[in-house]
Amino acid sequence: MTRNLCAIAVAALLVAGIATASTTATPGVSATTITLGSSGPLTGEAAAAAGVLRGAEGYFKYVNARGGVNGRKIDFKYLDDAYDPSRTVQNVRQLIQQDNVFALFSVVGTNGNLAIRDYANAAGVPTVFSAAGATTFGRDYVKYPWTIGYLPPYGEEGELYAKHILATNGKKAKVAVLYQSDDYGKDLLAGFRRGLGAKARTSIVQTVGYDPTASDVQSQVAQLKASGANTLCIFAFGKFAIQAFQYANKLGWKPQIYINDVASASSIMQINPRSTAEGSISIVWGKDPATPKFKNDAGTALAAKIIKTYIPGANPSDGFLIAGMAEAFSMVDALKAAGKNLTRKSLMSAVTHMIEANIPFLVPGVTVHTTPTFRFPISAVQLQRWHNGHWELFGGAQSAKP
Amino acid sequence: MRIKLSAFVLGVLVLVVLPFVLTDFRTVQLATVGAYFIAILGLDVLTGHSGQISLGHGAFMAVGAYTTAILMANHGVRDLWTIPIAAGVAGVIGLLAGVPALRLSGLYLALATFGIAVVLPTILKKFDHFTGGSTGITLFGKPAQTGHGVGVWGLTNNQWLYALTWTIGAVVFLIAWWLLDSRFGRSLRAIRDSDIAAVASGVNRAKYKVLAFGVSAAFAGVGGALFAINVAYVAPDTFPIQLSLYLLVGAVVGFFGSIWGAVLGALLIQFLPDVVGLIPHVDTKQAGPTTLFFGLVLVVLMLVLPIVLRAASRLANRSYFGAL
Numbered sequence: 001m002t003r004n005l006c007a008i009a010v011a012a013l014l015v016a017g018i019a020t021a022s023t024t025a026t027p028g029v030s031a032t033t034i035t036l037g038s039s040g041p042l043t044g045e046a047a048a049a050a051g052v053l054r055g056a057e058g059y060f061k062y063v064n065a066r067g068g069v070n071g072r073k074i075d076f077k078y079l080d081d082a083y084d085p086s087r088t089v090q091n092v093r094q095l096i097q098q099d100n101v102f103a104l105f106s107v108v109g110t111n112g113n114l115a116i117r118d119y120a121n122a123a124g125v126p127t128v129f130s131a132a133g134a135t136t137f138g139r140d141y142v143k144y145p146w147t148i149g150y151l152p153p154y155g156e157e158g159e160l161y162a163k164h165i166l167a168t169n170g171k172k173a174k175v176a177v178l179y180q181s182d183d184y185g186k187d188l189l190a191g192f193r194r195g196l197g198a199k200a201r202t203s204i205v206q207t208v209g210y211d212p213t214a215s216d217v218q219s220q221v222a223q224l225k226a227s228g229a230n231t232l233c234i235f236a237f238g239k240f241a242i243q244a245f246q247y248a249n250k251l252g253w254k255p256q257i258y259i260n261d262v263a264s265a266s267s268i269m270q271i272n273p274r275s276t277a278e279g280s281i282s283i284v285w286g287k288d289p290a291t292p293k294f295k296n297d298a299g300t301a302l303a304a305k306i307i308k309t310y311i312p313g314a315n316p317s318d319g320f321l322i323a324g325m326a327e328a329f330s331m332v333d334a335l336k337a338a339g340k341n342l343t344r345k346s347l348m349s350a351v352t353h354m355i356e357a358n359i360p361f362l363v364p365g366v367t368v369h370t371t372p373t374f375r376f377p378i379s380a381v382q383l384q385r386w387h388n389g390h391w392e393l394f395g396g397a398q399s400a401k402p
Numbered sequence: 403m404r405i406k407l408s409a410f411v412l413g414v415l416v417l418v419v420l421p422f423v424l425t426d427f428r429t430v431q432l433a434t435v436g437a438y439f440i441a442i443l444g445l446d447v448l449t450g451h452s453g454q455i456s457l458g459h460g461a462f463m464a465v466g467a468y469t470t471a472i473l474m475a476n477h478g479v480r481d482l483w484t485i486p487i488a489a490g491v492a493g494v495i496g497l498l499a500g501v502p503a504l505r506l507s508g509l510y511l512a513l514a515t516f517g518i519a520v521v522l523p524t525i526l527k528k529f530d531h532f533t534g535g536s537t538g539i540t541l542f543g544k545p546a547q548t549g550h551g552v553g554v555w556g557l558t559n560n561q562w563l564y565a566l567t568w569t570i571g572a573v574v575f576l577i578a579w580w581l582l583d584s585r586f587g588r589s590l591r592a593i594r595d596s597d598i599a600a601v602a603s604g605v606n607r608a609k610y611k612v613l614a615f616g617v618s619a620a621f622a623g624v625g626g627a628l629f630a631i632n633v634a635y636v637a638p639d640t641f642p643i644q645l646s647l648y649l650l651v652g653a654v655v656g657f658f659g660s661i662w663g664a665v666l667g668a669l670l671i672q673f674l675p676d677v678v679g680l681i682p683h684v685d686t687k688q689a690g691p692t693t694l695f696f697g698l699v700l701v702v703l704m705l706v707l708p709i710v711l712r713a714a715s716r717l718a719n720r721s722y723f724g725a726l
Contacts (some may be wrong), residue, residue: 082639083639084637084639084640084642085537085538085635085637085639085640086538086633086635086636086637086639086640087640089633089634089635090434090633093427093430094427097425097426097427097430097560098425098427098428111536111537111538111637114537114540115538115540115635115637118540118542118543119542119543119634122542122543181527181530181535181536182535182536182537183537211524211527211536212536213523213527213536213638213639
């Protein structure tokens, strides 16, 4: 009997230990704070993308130190999902049900965002400026009114590369494509085909997908080289992009390379020997601190200052940090516009009425513009070419409107 | 026996009371614990009682989860009815895996089952028309979802998931209890303790070993199905090799060989990462510390906890916690 009583006492203690309670009018908004939540790959193969969250966190701290937004400080809470969408689902469930976040901000990854949007929309929680460029996040707002992305849509990015090929080497181009075989890579590939139009069937000689959890892409690159292509599109991520460059070089293959935005950070492109990546073409929308043109730029200087003060230990030339700061800049603007009486509705209204031409972290000509029926915050980009160990912009801002 | 029965009744009472005192979110976390609990019960039957080690039970969970997800999403089968089907599919695959396992033992069987767990996510990605590839399958809001993610019969969605998981958990526990207390369980333990002596006593070694694999995989399949229903989402990377390892660790922590300890192991899998985050000066936003602490805690627990708990239970009462 005593033993049973003990067991009951232990159970009761356990219960008391993990039970918590909280109530607020608008979840995540108090007189002094706004709580935002996010999830991304802080560990694992895709951990480089965590720079987006750290950059955003740094910018929020910078804003907090200057009084915050309408008198409230931003509390940005993000959890690790190791790029596993089912963990994104569980993280988001925790953020909404336990941490009572006001909104989800900059959740990283196309698959993760696809996995959470049914739930987040059913719960009526804004999922704002997601770090994912699948076209569906901007297009399907009737079904998912609480969701909005941020990055230029991948499909349009693919189209831009196709148009550049048609304009520069339309007759002779034989294209091989390496793509990540998930919605992210397939979106890029589909846009690329669309951009080539009638030429797609004759120009593309080989496409090979790789699994995002694969260990390397050596055999894929060898397969693509064997197709006899003179142009290579790399629609990849992080280390796979580096491997693709290295293996192509090792095999003595010198195609014209197009590399997608997410994989084209200067830190990735610094491959030995230097000739490996020379002449590669990509798009850009955030200011890369390593690009000479932005060496003495005010936005780059601000970013460097924020990184030094608030993100100690981070690599100052990490383009993901800048992307995160740009997202955070837009978020702060939206929270300001949503007013002192902040609600989830007023935030959604603010993020769908954005006109920002002054974001210090974006390249000239790239602005943020949304309406309730046009939900692609960044819909212009700039082409760039890798030359002598850094990116050089060319050709002015291009539209990436779907 | 009477003490065990009262322990069971007490456990059920605690389970009934918990959702009334916990937040909605903790309730659904405990539902996930329930899914792990059922999978660990399966491992207890296989490794604890028949002595066959499996480093691949995450794969059987995946089979159950995908059976449920595909039936719900593509064929509109109500989630409840997919659970027995998931058990059946995983059970049959378990039986098939049990046949070659007869020829392997110890380390070799561990490696072979490890192989199954390593290879399964890749297979799931390969047949992406069927499994949704690495994008996975979303079940939230599907017509086949009981309560449509909102709740049912006056329960919130989370309470419903909790009630469903632990009702099935209790049933599976009773089945395991009955099975292990019967001729089946005695034969398994005889084989585990001495192959030769068991055969000499007329135990059909091959039959029971294969059956143990089948039963164990069926349990894991039920666990997987409930996991899919709880999270309302499955993807190949939900079932990495780590999951199989955690399940084995969970079984070890829960006094290996005893189905009574399975709940401890299940709690550990779910809550250890949270506990690590509570340690001061540990930045869980960096890759290193979380992984390191997770590994350290697991190693220490595996070394120390079974010894401590067993000693304690022996001191307290031989039959109270003792192995079945």
